[in-house]
Amino acid sequence: MSISTRRVRAIFRKELREYRRNKSIVTGMAIFPLIFLIQPLVVVFVLPTSAAGQLAHEHLLLYMLGIPALVPAMLAAYSVVGERQQGTLEPVLGTPIRREELLLGKALASFVPSVAVAYAVYAFFLACVELFAHPGVAPALLQGPYIAAQLIFTPLLAAWSVWLGIAISARSSDVRVAQQLGVLASLPPVLVTSLIAFNAIHATPGLALGLAAALLVLDGLGWRLTSAAFNRERLITGTR
Amino acid sequence: MDSQEGGQRSAAALHVHGLTKRFGTRVAFEDVSFEIGYGEVFGFLGPNGAGKTTTVRTLGTLIAPTSGSATVAGIPLTPENGVEIRRRISIMPESPGLYLRLSVAENLQCFADLYEVPDPGDRIERALRAVSLAGRAHDACGALSKGLRQRVALARALLSDPDVLFLDEPTSGLDPVAARDVHELIDTLRRSGVTIFLTTHRLEEAERLCDRVAILNTTLRTIGRPDELRDRLFARALTVRTLAPLPDPGSVFGGLAAVDGWHQDGPASYLLAVSDSTIAAPAATRALVAAGAGVLSIGESRHSLEDVYLELINQDTEASRR
Numbered sequence: 001m002s003i004s005t006r007r008v009r010a011i012f013r014k015e016l017r018e019y020r021r022n023k024s025i026v027t028g029m030a031i032f033p034l035i036f037l038i039q040p041l042v043v044v045f046v047l048p049t050s051a052a053g054q055l056a057h058e059h060l061l062l063y064m065l066g067i068p069a070l071v072p073a074m075l076a077a078y079s080v081v082g083e084r085q086q087g088t089l090e091p092v093l094g095t096p097i098r099r100e101e102l103l104l105g106k107a108l109a110s111f112v113p114s115v116a117v118a119y120a121v122y123a124f125f126l127a128c129v130e131l132f133a134h135p136g137v138a139p140a141l142l143q144g145p146y147i148a149a150q151l152i153f154t155p156l157l158a159a160w161s162v163w164l165g166i167a168i169s170a171r172s173s174d175v176r177v178a179q180q181l182g183v184l185a186s187l188p189p190v191l192v193t194s195l196i197a198f199n200a201i202h203a204t205p206g207l208a209l210g211l212a213a214a215l216l217v218l219d220g221l222g223w224r225l226t227s228a229a230f231n232r233e234r235l236i237t238g239t240r
Numbered sequence: 241m242d243s244q245e246g247g248q249r250s251a252a253a254l255h256v257h258g259l260t261k262r263f264g265t266r267v268a269f270e271d272v273s274f275e276i277g278y279g280e281v282f283g284f285l286g287p288n289g290a291g292k293t294t295t296v297r298t299l300g301t302l303i304a305p306t307s308g309s310a311t312v313a314g315i316p317l318t319p320e321n322g323v324e325i326r327r328r329i330s331i332m333p334e335s336p337g338l339y340l341r342l343s344v345a346e347n348l349q350c351f352a353d354l355y356e357v358p359d360p361g362d363r364i365e366r367a368l369r370a371v372s373l374a375g376r377a378h379d380a381c382g383a384l385s386k387g388l389r390q391r392v393a394l395a396r397a398l399l400s401d402p403d404v405l406f407l408d409e410p411t412s413g414l415d416p417v418a419a420r421d422v423h424e425l426i427d428t429l430r431r432s433g434v435t436i437f438l439t440t441h442r443l444e445e446a447e448r449l450c451d452r453v454a455i456l457n458t459t460l461r462t463i464g465r466p467d468e469l470r471d472r473l474f475a476r477a478l479t480v481r482t483l484a485p486l487p488d489p490g491s492v493f494g495g496l497a498a499v500d501g502w503h504q505d506g507p508a509s510y511l512l513a514v515s516d517s518t519i520a521a522p523a524a525t526r527a528l529v530a531a532g533a534g535v536l537s538i539g540e541s542r543h544s545l546e547d548v549y550l551e552l553i554n555q556d557t558e559a560s561r562r
Contacts, residue, residue, distance in 0.1 A: 004356065006353050006356055007353060007354050007356065009353065010349075010350050010351075010353030010354050011350075011354075013350070014339065014342070014346070014350040017339075017341070017342055017346060018339060018341055018342065021341040021342075022341065086337070086339070086340070087333075087335045087336075087337040088337045088338065088339055089337075090302065090331075090333050090337055091331070091332075091333060091337040091351070091393075091396065092354065093302055094300055094302060094326060094330070094331040094333075095326060095351060095354040095355055096323045096324075096326045096327040096354065096355060096356070097354050098323060232302060232303070233302070233303040233304060236297060236302050236303060237263065237294075237297075237303060
């Protein structure tokens, strides 16, 4: 089976245009990052210099992995059921597009802006810490392994959320229900990162590598599994 | 067009044999067979729930048939051939299904890319000109009237230069002027040789536009040219109107050549069942003049496609009551 990059690009571009002009999506994309940005910022700014050393053991930055876990889920959960509700899915499925191409286009359209937002928020946070936090906070917080974890886990978590969101979207008949389920289904990774952040799970390089490998495998399987679950006939006729 | 390449084009644009679709125990359509030639405009009529849209979706590879076989644009209808078939056809569903936040041009650009049409800019311009929307390319689809959206959906269906164009209720909900514009476009497409499969509720539309029609009511009730269907279902008749009631119509119409029977249709109006109106009409005229009747008109009684449709659907309703 050959994948047409032109068709994938067509879906990707169309989705981005739609997202950009959809106020509820733009608002949703702004709210989640804010929630995950404000809490660490407050902690960092109220922390006195004397307590800065404590930060090295708190894994504060891991909170921000909530952004790539939740934002793409919200976008992806809209992608199929949103089209179905608008009545635009049938004309698209009537073209020569393969389901793998359609899903890849939709997945990229959720993945790329989510990862961009997550990295941008993260960069903004680091800049704020570097520029405005009390002396001693920045060196305690900005450590290589945390930054590397953020860079590596952001796309891995986003991809997982995307496939989960699309799978839910393809089985739902209501946009809001799909988005709520999508966000709910993306909570387990947030829970794991929270447990690590609270030191309930001891973070080690081995654990990080294991989680990354598991996510990589799940992301790879996600496309194929979601494609297999995508039923053209059920989506068109609404039959179970 | 692609289907003409390599001399692979078959005689029929659509060949359907014993096609059936069931959803669980519910039958959408059953044992449907017909053939449509290239360049033909074929009307597919039937009441709500008759299975028209499901037939279009099945032939458009959007849903799989339960049994039966078909070839679409010369390609056998199988799951493996879905992409190839969809490359050669276009479906315009009843609801235009446009991205309302996108402009007309952005909508068409997306579909031009999905069909991988060469030189999409030129193709989009031509499609917009064909539906008289060249000046509205940059308008948001959400800001267009229903009629204009329907035209954009038609432009979208034309982008890929399809061999077979499925139009599902293309004038549904349109005002008469917008509907007339769509009719003119279908006429233009017919002249350019596109095969059109038209489902509609508007019988006068089918009568005006279609070379042949089929009436579906879960099963295929009849198929043929509109005039053929009339002749098949209704006896030929002459309507005679006189200035005053005839004192003894039996003596005037009885025994006339090619007249099989007659009955009074109104105070001074008579309906003659005829086997050949070209013989019966002059004979009736002569008999009326000989009887001293003041003849207002003698005309062939015309049954419309609507009469045919209603007769068949009423037969089904009666049968289901028994």
